[in-house]
Amino acid sequence: MNKTEVINLQDKSRHIRRLIINEIGKLGVGHVGGSLSIVEALVVLYYKQMNINPANPKMEGRDRFILSKGHAGPALYAVLADRGYFDVSELDTLNIPETNLPSHCDMLKTPGIDMTAGSLGQGISCAVGIAKASKIKRDNAYIYTMVGDGECQEGQVWEAAMAAAQFKLNNLIGFVDNNGLQIDGTTEEIICLGPLADKWSSFGWSVQCIDGHDVEAIDNAILEAKKVQDKPSMIILNTVKGKGVPFIEAMGSANHSMPVSEEDRVRALAELK
């Protein structure tokens, strides 16, 4: 990536964070922390790496993204809106009655959402199924998925991991949003994930660990992952929950689902500079 591209994606990340703050701020409550922590990854995927067509969300052979940590829907909605899947003004309807943007991703409601999620652990298995299907169809699609670090406590994540390795799904590229926090506290004090990179690699995945807020590192990691033969890839994103807004970052696990008053919204936008 050249310098201008890096700067453009960084600017885009800032813009997406503003959209997220406004989107959740308008409603007054939501999953702020885990939405802000995945912004750079989404931006690199949706503005650089993925073969997609916002005018034709169900395009055959497209790359797909499954947000297994479905509670971060507001981040993905901001990206999809900005990318043209639907009007940006629709972000104001987050979680209001009859919305197409419910707190957890719903493939029956939102253009561009490739899989419904919300019960943690399931999305990554769905991604394995989609990647397996794509292999059979030989459509050369890449299937991306994102799990939370807390989500990795679900046994299903590791069932999915073994299946993906068994099926040699090198078209499957996963991310762990390794922000170190879940609801009740840090992952370390709740159920420690131990050496997470070693775990994934012992489950048969090619693993990279990078700064999850560095767009260039994310882009390079995806390019590396695409070179891997016969294995799925996991990119562990070291991130900060609530990234970009200092007072929200400082809240720690309390920023998981938090009230956002009009005052908070204005302050967050100001701190986002």
Add this chain to the structure above:
Amino acid sequence: MYENKEMRQVFGSVIEEMMGKDERIVVIDVDLAKANGTMKLREKFPERAFDVGIAESNAASIAAGMASYGFIPFVTTFTPFATRRMCDQIAISVTYAERNVKIVGTDPGISAELNGGTHMSMEDIGVLRSIPNMVIFEAVDNVQLAQALPQIVDYDGVVYIRMFRKTTPAVFGDDYKFDLFKADVVREGKDVTLFASGIMVAESIIAADLLKTEGIDAEIINIHTIKPIDRDAVIKSASKTGAVVTCENHNVIGGLKSAVAEVLVEECPVPMKAIGIQDHFGEVAKIDYLKKKYHMTAADIVAAAKEVISKKK
């Protein structure tokens, strides 16, 4: 005594009190302790109140293991995870193996509000009711919950506790006497019976008041324990009034309606109608909005009551 308290606060403080007196009680959370009012137990009882992370099926079987050592574990989470994600473990490690475990599910049905369709369990009672020997209790208010918990501890067997977790209107007064296996007559009447559970009890009280203005005398029975259902109470009331409406925050398939109908069809069939989730999934919105959309308001209960009354022989 419990006025203006959220149900989860009452749950947390009653459990805390019981844990102080009874060393067998254990609370196992799955990363929703903050949501369920059980977080502070860890300060006082660091060994017996703990989190196993986002791993519900693991939690249920861990609880079964601890029960083998004589502990009485309460596993707490939201209703969808307490049932869908733990179902096989509840069936085999817990119930089939006769381990004395209590499962607590909060945010039932439409009360999951902004968490939306994925978090709205319309099926939890139905799923668990068909597992042999499960006791299924749904709390109505703080007073009832506080009296129920000690009885649930005293009962040697698997109990599912389904509860709203925020502030809910008081239905029962200080003179209330709870019995886990006996339904409560909330109001006596002669023209129609409203069998109600959970948040729908308060709604049926409003409905009964509306019916009264039209000269209709409705009886309200709270079926707090849906399994085993208090058969005598169901038969007694239905044979007196001759018309029944069930009111539940659950799919009308598999829950209260089914449990009541199973009794009535054998013992005293009467015209019947069910208020509840009419076999569909949920969606994001506040409770009041969804009650209207899903025809679960007092006005809907009134209309159903009139319909069953008109069908009386």
